[in-house]
Amino acid sequence: EERMLEVEAAVEKAEVMTTPLGDESAPTEESTSEMESAVASATASLEEVDEAVKVARERQKNLSEGRDEKLDGLEVRITRCQQQLAEVRQVVAEQREQVSCDGLIREACAHVEKVEDAVAKGVLEIIHIKDQEDEMQASKEALQRGDAAATSAQRALGDARAFVAGRQLHVQSFSETVQSYGRAEFQALATRLAEVAQRLSQLKSDNDERRKVVLHSEAVSQVVSAEDAVQRAALAGKQLSKEEVEIDEAKASCETFADALQDAAKAIETARQLLVERMRDKKVKLEKAEVASLSLRLDLAKKELAEAKDAAEEHEQ
Numbered sequence: 001e002e003r004m005l006e007v008e009a010a011v012e013k014a015e016v017m018t019t020p021l022g023d024e025s026a027p028t029e030e031s032t033s034e035m036e037s038a039v040a041s042a043t044a045s046l047e048e049v050d051e052a053v054k055v056a057r058e059r060q061k062n063l064s065e066g067r068d069e070k071l072d073g074l075e076v077r078i079t080r081c082q083q084q085l086a087e088v089r090q091v092v093a094e095q096r097e098q099v100s101c102d103g104l105i106r107e108a109c110a111h112v113e114k115v116e117d118a119v120a121k122g123v124l125e126i127i128h129i130k131d132q133e134d135e136m137q138a139s140k141e142a143l144q145r146g147d148a149a150a151t152s153a154q155r156a157l158g159d160a161r162a163f164v165a166g167r168q169l170h171v172q173s174f175s176e177t178v179q180s181y182g183r184a185e186f187q188a189l190a191t192r193l194a195e196v197a198q199r200l201s202q203l204k205s206d207n208d209e210r211r212k213v214v215l216h217s218e219a220v221s222q223v224v225s226a227e228d229a230v231q232r233a234a235l236a237g238k239q240l241s242k243e244e245v246e247i248d249e250a251k252a253s254c255e256t257f258a259d260a261l262q263d264a265a266k267a268i269e270t271a272r273q274l275l276v277e278r279m280r281d282k283k284v285k286l287e288k289a290e291v292a293s294l295s296l297r298l299d300l301a302k303k304e305l306a307e308a309k310d311a312a313e314e315h316e317q
Contacts, residue, residue, distance in 0.1 A: 008081060219294055
């Protein structure tokens with residue numbers, strides 16, 4: 001009798017632990033483990049009492065004694081405890097599934113957040129490019145970081161989609177209640193992935209637009225540098241036309257002109273090569289009209305450089 005009272009108390013404790021009070025948060029690994037432990041302990045104690053009652057009942061039969069009302073009462077109480085524990089086990093099993101499902105959702109959420117963070121990083125780089133439009137090198141470096149962020153986000157997006165899909169299949173092994181909860185949570189994550197995929201697409205588009213602006217600015221800058229180099233060469237050539245100059249001064253002027261010619265020719269070639277690269281660039285091509293306009297300016301600069309060289313040679317003669 002005393003042992004039975006202890007078992008009933010243990011069963012009641014387990015039952016209370018699994019009874020929601022209406023204001024509790026979702027089950028945790030710790031709370032679920034405590035419930036499982038309480039149920040296991042109560043089950044073990046109940047089995048001991050049940051076995052003892054069965055032994056006593058068998059001994060009673062062997063002695064051909066009448067039915068023992070105390071044993072009858074214990075059997076009724078044992079059956080009631082078994083029914084209670086069966087209900088409790090079902091609740092605990094569902095809570096265990098809930099904890100497992102929450103773990104899957106947290107893992108999937110981490111994958112989604114990784115994609116969102118990568119896209120946000122790429123957006124910041126686009127803003128940085130706009131802020132650094134006057135700094136060519138800084139803009140190109142920001143472009144590279146933006147490309148890296150977009151690549152990282154694309155990879156993370158693929159991983160997240162695969163992870164979410166796989167965990168959604170896993171959720172189907174749970175009870176209907178947990179399945180319903182899991183489907184709703186994973187659907188919300190799928191929606192976030194769809195939204196971040198759109199932002200990623202926009203990021204790539206914005207990055208390409210800024211790339212076009214940056215590369216066009218770079219091309220224009222190279223052409224301007226070539227034109228400036230030609231102007232310096234022409235100015236150095238005019239210094240050769242001075243009369244009555246010292247031999248050392250004339251020699252220095254010739255060397256300055258020769259260096260200016262070389263620098264100008266190199267600047268023109270560098271600018272022209274850059275235009276060729278921009279035309280071959282499959283990712284971002286400059287408009288043909290823009291390239292043609294810049295090429296014409298280089299042709300004029302090259303012609304002006306040739307004229308300066310011819311004028312200097314005539315003076316030397």
